[in-house]
Amino acid sequence: MRFPKRLRGLTLGMIALVAGPVIAVILTSTPGARSAPTAAVSATDLRAQQAERDVHLNLSALKPRIVPTPTPTPTPVPVPAATPRPAPQFAPPPAGHEDVVAIIRAAAAKWGVSGDWMVHIAQCESGLRPNAYNPHGPYYGLFQFLMSTFTHNGGTNIWDPSDQANTAAKMLAHGQAHQWSCA
Numbered sequence: 110m111r112f113p114k115r116l117r118g119l120t121l122g123m124i125a126l127v128a129g130p131v132i133a134v135i136l137t138s139t140p141g142a143r144s145a146p147t148a149a150v151s152a153t154d155l156r157a158q159q160a161e162r163d164v165h166l167n168l169s170a171l172k173p174r175i176v177p178t179p180t181p182t183p184t185p186v187p188v189p190a191a192t193p194r195p196a197p198q199f200a201p202p203p204a205g206h207e208d209v210v211a212i213i214r215a216a217a218a219k220w221g222v223s224g225d226w227m228v229h230i231a232q233c234e235s236g237l238r239p240n241a242y243n244p245h246g247p248y249y250g251l252f253q254f255l256m257s258t259f260t261h262n263g264g265t266n267i268w269d270p271s272d273q274a275n276t277a278a279k280m281l282a283h284g285q286a287h288q289w290s291c292a
Contacts, residue, residue, distance in 0.1 A: 210228055214227075220278035220281070231277075235252070238251070250267050252276075254273070259273075263276060
């Protein structure tokens with residue numbers, strides 16, 4: 110009798126699934142189990158088996174035991190405190206607005222910029238106060254510089270009105286009027 114091709118493959122697969130474990134059990138069984146039952150085990154054989162077990166146990170006791178070493182607790186590293194910004198140097202403001210206006214006009218003339226324009230910017234930004242401070246930026250001085258902008262453009266003492274005016278005039282002369290909303 111011939112099976113259709115589909116059933117032939119299915120039948121062979123089922124036979125392999127059933128016969129496989131049976132064959133494995135037969136092949137892995139001990140040789141004595143497949144042969145006829147043996148006679149009683151002699152006392153000498155029992156002593157030999159016991160001695161073999163004892164040797165095995167003694168050897169396992171001699172193996173060094175690997176005990177995991179505990180992981181040391183990490184030593185806490187102190188976190189350095191936040192480095193405060195260096196306090197800007199302070200120079201007392203000049204006597205009055207006339208002195209500040211004169212300083213601004215001198216810087217404007219040095220850099221070839223309109224003195225009236227610079228006075229207008231300083232008046233709008235700080236009210237002509239060289240020690241003006243706006244914490245929202247933070248912005249400092251006559252022209253309300255960010256400290257990074259001031260130092261990047263060559264300024265050294267943010268509280269010196271002459272240094273502020275020269276830095277602002279230099280920036281205006283180099284086309285950086287966009288730095289000020291009042292320009």
